[in-house]
Amino acid sequence: xxxxxxxxxxxxxxxxxxxxxxxxxxxxxxxxxxxxxxxxxxxxxxxxxxxxxxxxxxxxxxxxxxxxxxxxxxxxxxxxxxxxxxxxxxxxxxxxxxxxxxxxxxxxxxxxxxxxxxxxx
Amino acid sequence: xxxxxxxxxxxxxxxxxxxxxxxxxxxxxxxxxxxxxxxxxxxxxxxxxxxxxxxxxxxxxxxxxxxxxxxxxxxxxxxxxxxxxxxxxxxxxxxxxxxxxxxxxxxxxxxxxxxxxxxxxxxxxxxxxxxxxxxxxxxxxxxxxxxxxxx
Numbered sequence: 158x159x160x161x162x163x164x165x166x167x168x169x170x171x172x173x174x175x176x177x178x179x180x181x182x183x184x185x186x187x188x189x190x191x192x193x194x195x196x197x198x199x200x201x202x203x204x205x206x207x208x209x210x211x212x213x214x215x216x217x218x219x220x221x222x223x224x225x226x227x228x229x230x231x232x233x234x235x236x237x238x239x240x241x242x243x244x245x246x247x248x249x250x251x252x253x254x255x256x257x258x259x260x261x262x263x264x265x266x267x268x269x270x271x272x273x274x275x276x277x278x
Numbered sequence: 279x280x281x282x283x284x285x286x287x288x289x290x291x292x293x294x295x296x297x298x299x300x301x302x303x304x305x306x307x308x309x310x311x312x313x314x315x316x317x318x319x320x321x322x323x324x325x326x327x328x329x330x331x332x333x334x335x336x337x338x339x340x341x342x343x344x345x346x347x348x349x350x351x352x353x354x355x356x357x358x359x360x361x362x363x364x365x366x367x368x369x370x371x372x373x374x375x376x377x378x379x380x381x382x383x384x385x386x387x388x389x390x391x392x393x394x395x396x397x398x399x400x401x402x403x404x405x406x407x408x409x410x411x412x413x414x415x416x417x418x419x420x421x422x423x424x425x426x427x428x429x
Contacts, residue, residue, distance in 0.1 A: 173315060183313040186306075187337045190349035199348070214333050217369065218314045221329045226317060233373070234329050240368035240425075 162260045162267055168227045170254040173219055173273075175211045177247050183215050208246035216245060220271045223253040232265065243275070251275050282360050282394050282401050290357040295387040300335050302327060304379040310334045327377035332411055332420050335377075336385045355389050359428055361403050367426040375419045383419060385411045390423070403428040 177195075184194050192199040193210040200206045220239055228234070245251050255271035304324035310331055311321035321328045340351045377383065391406040404427055411420040 179313060179315060182309075186309050186313045187334050188339050189337065190342075190345050190351075192349040196349075203348075214330065215314060218328070218330050222314070222316060222318075225329065229318075230320075233376070235374075236370075236372040237329070238368070238370045 161262075162257050164257055164260055166257045168223055168255040168257075168269070168271075170252050171219075171223055171226070173251050173253060175245055175247050175249050175251065177209065180209065180211060180215075180247055184212055187212075187214070206244070206246070208248060211245040211247060211249075211251075213241045213244075216241060216251070216273045219251070219253045219273050220255075223255050223271055224269060227255075232267070237271075239271070245273075245275055249275055282403060283392060284360075287357045287359065288392055290355075290389055291392055293355060293389045295355055297384045297386045298336055299382060299384040302331075302335065302377055302379055302381040302383065306334065307331060307379065324379060329371075329373055331377055332383075332385070332409075332422070335383065336409070336411070355387055355407065356405070357392075359403055359405075361401070361428040363429050365402075365427040365429055367424060369425075370423040372421045373419075374421070375413070375417065377419060381419075382414050383411050384414075385409055397429065400429065 180194055184191070189212065193204055193206060194212055195209065197209060200209050217239055221234060221237065224234055251273050253271070253273045255269045257267060258270050259268035260266075307324035307327045308322060311318075311324070311328055314328065316322060316328055318328070320326050338351055345351055386409070388408045389405065390408045391404070393404050395402050395404065404425060407424045407426075409420075409422045409424070410418060413419055
Protein backbone atom coordinates (compact mmCIF):
# COMPACT_ATOMS: atom_id res chain seq x y z
CA UNK A 158 0.00 0.00 0.00
CA UNK A 159 1.89 3.03 -1.21
CA UNK A 160 0.04 6.32 -0.72
CA UNK A 161 -1.49 7.41 2.59
CA UNK A 162 -5.18 6.44 2.52
CA UNK A 163 -7.71 9.23 2.09
CA UNK A 164 -11.49 9.25 2.00
CA UNK A 165 -12.70 8.89 -1.56
CA UNK A 166 -9.51 7.19 -2.74
CA UNK A 167 -10.24 4.49 -5.31
CA UNK A 168 -8.48 1.14 -5.16
CA UNK A 169 -6.79 -0.24 -8.28
CA UNK A 170 -9.43 -2.27 -10.12
CA UNK A 171 -8.97 -5.85 -11.22
CA UNK A 172 -10.68 -7.70 -14.05
CA UNK A 173 -11.58 -11.36 -13.58
CA UNK A 174 -12.36 -13.66 -16.50
CA UNK A 175 -14.93 -16.17 -15.29
CA UNK A 176 -13.07 -19.19 -16.56
CA UNK A 177 -14.59 -22.68 -16.58
CA UNK A 178 -11.45 -24.44 -15.34
CA UNK A 179 -11.22 -22.03 -12.44
CA UNK A 180 -14.89 -22.69 -11.59
CA UNK A 181 -14.23 -26.41 -11.56
CA UNK A 182 -11.17 -26.12 -9.34
CA UNK A 183 -12.87 -23.68 -7.00
CA UNK A 184 -16.01 -25.75 -6.50
CA UNK A 185 -13.96 -28.93 -6.17
CA UNK A 186 -11.83 -27.28 -3.50
CA UNK A 187 -15.01 -26.47 -1.55
CA UNK A 188 -16.62 -29.88 -2.23
CA UNK A 189 -19.50 -28.05 -3.90
CA UNK A 190 -21.37 -30.37 -6.27
CA UNK A 191 -24.07 -27.91 -7.34
CA UNK A 192 -24.71 -28.68 -11.00
CA UNK A 193 -25.41 -25.08 -12.03
CA UNK A 194 -21.64 -24.50 -11.85
CA UNK A 195 -20.48 -27.25 -14.22
CA UNK A 196 -23.39 -29.04 -15.94
CA UNK A 197 -24.30 -26.85 -18.94
CA UNK A 198 -27.46 -28.73 -20.06
CA UNK A 199 -28.71 -28.71 -16.46
CA UNK A 200 -27.93 -25.01 -15.88
CA UNK A 201 -29.57 -23.86 -19.11
CA UNK A 202 -32.38 -26.35 -19.73
CA UNK A 203 -33.51 -27.25 -16.21
CA UNK A 204 -32.71 -24.05 -14.29
CA UNK A 205 -33.09 -21.65 -17.22
CA UNK A 206 -29.80 -19.81 -16.75
CA UNK A 207 -28.02 -18.33 -19.79
CA UNK A 208 -24.89 -20.31 -18.91
CA UNK A 209 -22.86 -21.83 -16.10
CA UNK A 210 -23.26 -19.82 -12.91
CA UNK A 211 -20.13 -18.48 -11.22
CA UNK A 212 -20.06 -19.65 -7.59
CA UNK A 213 -21.35 -16.83 -5.35
CA UNK A 214 -18.59 -17.17 -2.73
CA UNK A 215 -15.94 -16.80 -5.45
CA UNK A 216 -17.33 -13.35 -6.23
CA UNK A 217 -17.16 -12.72 -2.48
CA UNK A 218 -13.53 -13.79 -2.54
CA UNK A 219 -12.79 -11.27 -5.28
CA UNK A 220 -14.23 -8.54 -3.01
CA UNK A 221 -11.70 -9.55 -0.37
CA UNK A 222 -8.85 -9.77 -2.87
CA UNK A 223 -9.26 -6.21 -4.13
CA UNK A 224 -8.73 -4.96 -0.57
CA UNK A 225 -6.10 -7.53 0.41
CA UNK A 226 -3.90 -6.77 -2.62
CA UNK A 227 -4.14 -3.05 -1.94
CA UNK A 228 -3.33 -3.48 1.76
CA UNK A 229 -0.57 -5.98 1.04
CA UNK A 230 1.06 -6.45 4.44
CA UNK A 231 0.17 -2.97 5.71
CA UNK A 232 -3.04 -4.22 7.31
CA UNK A 233 -5.61 -6.95 7.50
CA UNK A 234 -9.28 -7.31 6.81
CA UNK A 235 -11.15 -7.46 10.12
CA UNK A 236 -14.65 -7.77 8.75
CA UNK A 237 -16.85 -7.59 5.67
CA UNK A 238 -20.53 -7.38 4.94
CA UNK A 239 -21.75 -8.20 1.46
CA UNK A 240 -24.55 -9.68 -0.58
CA UNK A 241 -24.79 -11.27 -4.01
CA UNK A 242 -27.09 -9.13 -6.14
CA UNK A 243 -27.07 -10.83 -9.55
CA UNK A 244 -25.44 -13.96 -10.90
CA UNK A 245 -22.30 -13.91 -13.04
CA UNK A 246 -21.76 -16.47 -15.78
CA UNK A 247 -18.79 -18.37 -17.14
CA UNK A 248 -17.41 -16.47 -20.13
CA UNK A 249 -18.19 -13.05 -18.67
CA UNK A 250 -15.53 -10.70 -17.39
CA UNK A 251 -16.26 -8.88 -14.15
CA UNK A 252 -14.49 -5.95 -12.50
CA UNK A 253 -13.64 -5.71 -8.83
CA UNK A 254 -12.94 -2.36 -7.18
CA UNK A 255 -13.54 -0.21 -4.17
CA UNK A 256 -13.34 3.19 -2.49
CA UNK A 257 -12.17 4.34 0.93
CA UNK A 258 -15.19 5.71 2.83
CA UNK A 259 -13.77 6.20 6.34
CA UNK A 260 -10.24 6.55 7.64
CA UNK A 261 -8.91 7.17 11.13
CA UNK A 262 -5.20 8.09 10.82
CA UNK A 263 -4.64 7.60 14.56
CA UNK A 264 -5.88 4.01 14.80
CA UNK A 265 -5.32 3.20 11.12
CA UNK A 266 -8.88 1.87 10.93
CA UNK A 267 -10.27 1.94 7.40
CA UNK A 268 -13.73 1.38 6.01
CA UNK A 269 -14.18 0.72 2.31
CA UNK A 270 -17.01 0.18 -0.12
CA UNK A 271 -16.21 -2.66 -2.48
CA UNK A 272 -17.90 -4.11 -5.55
CA UNK A 273 -17.69 -6.77 -8.21
CA UNK A 274 -19.69 -5.71 -11.26
CA UNK A 275 -20.35 -7.16 -14.69
CA UNK A 276 -19.92 -5.17 -17.90
CA UNK A 277 -23.55 -4.07 -17.75
CA UNK A 278 -22.66 -2.23 -14.54
CA UNK B 279 -47.28 -10.75 9.00
CA UNK B 280 -48.72 -13.29 6.68
CA UNK B 281 -48.47 -16.17 9.12
CA UNK B 282 -46.40 -18.41 6.85
CA UNK B 283 -44.20 -19.63 9.63
CA UNK B 284 -45.73 -22.27 11.85
CA UNK B 285 -44.81 -22.68 15.49
CA UNK B 286 -43.12 -25.92 14.46
CA UNK B 287 -40.84 -24.16 11.95
CA UNK B 288 -40.05 -21.38 14.42
CA UNK B 289 -39.21 -23.94 17.09
CA UNK B 290 -36.03 -24.71 15.13
CA UNK B 291 -34.54 -21.32 16.06
CA UNK B 292 -31.56 -21.97 18.30
CA UNK B 293 -30.82 -25.39 16.84
CA UNK B 294 -27.07 -26.11 16.59
CA UNK B 295 -24.89 -28.44 14.59
CA UNK B 296 -22.44 -30.74 16.30
CA UNK B 297 -19.04 -29.02 16.45
CA UNK B 298 -16.92 -29.84 13.39
CA UNK B 299 -13.14 -29.98 13.99
CA UNK B 300 -10.73 -29.76 11.05
CA UNK B 301 -7.01 -29.28 10.52
CA UNK B 302 -5.58 -26.59 8.24
CA UNK B 303 -2.93 -27.80 5.80
CA UNK B 304 -0.57 -25.83 3.58
CA UNK B 305 -1.68 -27.81 0.55
CA UNK B 306 -5.35 -26.96 1.13
CA UNK B 307 -4.50 -23.27 1.46
CA UNK B 308 -2.45 -23.40 -1.76
CA UNK B 309 -5.24 -25.11 -3.68
CA UNK B 310 -7.78 -22.61 -2.41
CA UNK B 311 -5.53 -19.64 -3.24
CA UNK B 312 -4.88 -20.86 -6.78
CA UNK B 313 -8.57 -21.64 -7.38
CA UNK B 314 -9.65 -18.15 -6.32
CA UNK B 315 -7.08 -16.44 -8.56
CA UNK B 316 -5.14 -15.01 -5.65
CA UNK B 317 -1.95 -13.10 -6.55
CA UNK B 318 -0.51 -12.76 -3.05
CA UNK B 319 2.51 -14.98 -2.51
CA UNK B 320 1.81 -15.62 1.19
CA UNK B 321 -1.45 -17.34 0.20
CA UNK B 322 -0.06 -19.10 -2.90
CA UNK B 323 2.74 -20.52 -0.73
CA UNK B 324 0.24 -21.52 1.96
CA UNK B 325 2.01 -19.59 4.73
CA UNK B 326 -1.30 -18.12 5.89
CA UNK B 327 -4.90 -18.69 4.76
CA UNK B 328 -6.71 -16.02 2.75
CA UNK B 329 -9.98 -14.64 4.12
CA UNK B 330 -12.96 -16.88 3.28
CA UNK B 331 -10.73 -19.96 3.48
CA UNK B 332 -13.04 -21.10 6.29
CA UNK B 333 -15.70 -21.77 3.62
CA UNK B 334 -13.38 -24.38 2.18
CA UNK B 335 -12.46 -25.83 5.56
CA UNK B 336 -16.01 -26.28 6.82
CA UNK B 337 -18.03 -27.07 3.68
CA UNK B 338 -19.78 -30.33 4.60
CA UNK B 339 -18.11 -33.39 3.09
CA UNK B 340 -21.07 -35.70 2.50
CA UNK B 341 -21.48 -38.97 0.59
CA UNK B 342 -22.49 -38.59 -3.07
CA UNK B 343 -25.73 -40.50 -2.59
CA UNK B 344 -26.95 -37.95 -0.05
CA UNK B 345 -26.82 -35.09 -2.58
CA UNK B 346 -30.07 -33.94 -4.17
CA UNK B 347 -30.42 -34.34 -7.99
CA UNK B 348 -29.06 -30.81 -8.50
CA UNK B 349 -25.91 -31.77 -6.59
CA UNK B 350 -26.66 -29.93 -3.36
CA UNK B 351 -26.59 -31.38 0.14
CA UNK B 352 -29.47 -30.84 2.52
CA UNK B 353 -28.50 -28.64 5.43
CA UNK B 354 -29.69 -30.61 8.46
CA UNK B 355 -29.85 -27.42 10.47
CA UNK B 356 -32.85 -26.18 8.50
CA UNK B 357 -36.51 -27.15 8.89
CA UNK B 358 -38.71 -27.68 5.84
CA UNK B 359 -39.77 -24.15 4.91
CA UNK B 360 -43.11 -23.34 3.25
CA UNK B 361 -41.18 -21.40 0.56
CA UNK B 362 -38.23 -23.05 -1.17
CA UNK B 363 -36.92 -20.84 -3.97
CA UNK B 364 -33.67 -19.37 -2.68
CA UNK B 365 -32.83 -15.77 -3.52
CA UNK B 366 -29.54 -13.97 -3.05
CA UNK B 367 -28.42 -13.80 0.53
CA UNK B 368 -25.84 -11.85 2.44
CA UNK B 369 -22.84 -12.44 4.64
CA UNK B 370 -21.43 -10.54 7.59
CA UNK B 371 -18.03 -11.86 8.60
CA UNK B 372 -15.60 -10.85 11.36
CA UNK B 373 -11.98 -12.02 11.21
CA UNK B 374 -10.42 -12.18 14.66
CA UNK B 375 -7.16 -14.05 14.04
CA UNK B 376 -5.17 -15.32 11.05
CA UNK B 377 -5.46 -19.02 10.08
CA UNK B 378 -2.21 -20.92 9.52
CA UNK B 379 -1.14 -24.45 8.51
CA UNK B 380 -1.29 -26.82 11.46
CA UNK B 381 -4.18 -25.00 13.17
CA UNK B 382 -6.98 -27.21 14.43
CA UNK B 383 -10.23 -25.26 14.18
CA UNK B 384 -13.73 -26.11 15.34
CA UNK B 385 -16.88 -24.68 13.80
CA UNK B 386 -20.34 -24.60 15.33
CA UNK B 387 -23.35 -23.41 13.35
CA UNK B 388 -26.54 -22.11 14.93
CA UNK B 389 -29.83 -21.35 13.23
CA UNK B 390 -30.15 -17.98 14.94
CA UNK B 391 -33.32 -16.51 13.44
CA UNK B 392 -36.27 -17.17 11.13
CA UNK B 393 -38.70 -14.42 10.18
CA UNK B 394 -40.95 -13.32 7.36
CA UNK B 395 -41.54 -10.06 5.52
CA UNK B 396 -43.97 -8.94 2.86
CA UNK B 397 -42.05 -8.45 -0.39
CA UNK B 398 -43.26 -6.65 -3.52
CA UNK B 399 -44.29 -9.90 -5.19
CA UNK B 400 -45.40 -11.84 -2.11
CA UNK B 401 -44.13 -13.09 1.19
CA UNK B 402 -40.47 -13.72 1.85
CA UNK B 403 -38.87 -15.91 4.49
CA UNK B 404 -35.52 -14.88 5.96
CA UNK B 405 -33.29 -17.09 8.02
CA UNK B 406 -29.94 -16.46 9.65
CA UNK B 407 -27.18 -18.92 10.45
CA UNK B 408 -24.34 -17.93 12.78
CA UNK B 409 -21.06 -19.78 12.44
CA UNK B 410 -18.39 -19.51 15.12
CA UNK B 411 -14.92 -20.86 14.47
CA UNK B 412 -12.58 -21.32 17.42
CA UNK B 413 -9.07 -22.63 17.87
CA UNK B 414 -8.12 -25.31 20.40
CA UNK B 415 -7.50 -22.60 23.01
CA UNK B 416 -11.18 -21.69 22.67
CA UNK B 417 -10.38 -18.31 21.09
CA UNK B 418 -12.67 -16.96 18.40
CA UNK B 419 -10.98 -17.01 14.97
CA UNK B 420 -13.84 -16.20 12.57
CA UNK B 421 -17.50 -15.40 13.16
CA UNK B 422 -19.95 -15.27 10.32
CA UNK B 423 -23.63 -14.50 9.93
CA UNK B 424 -25.32 -15.70 6.75
CA UNK B 425 -28.75 -14.37 5.84
CA UNK B 426 -30.77 -16.28 3.24
CA UNK B 427 -34.01 -15.25 1.60
CA UNK B 428 -36.65 -17.69 0.32
CA UNK B 429 -39.60 -16.84 -1.90
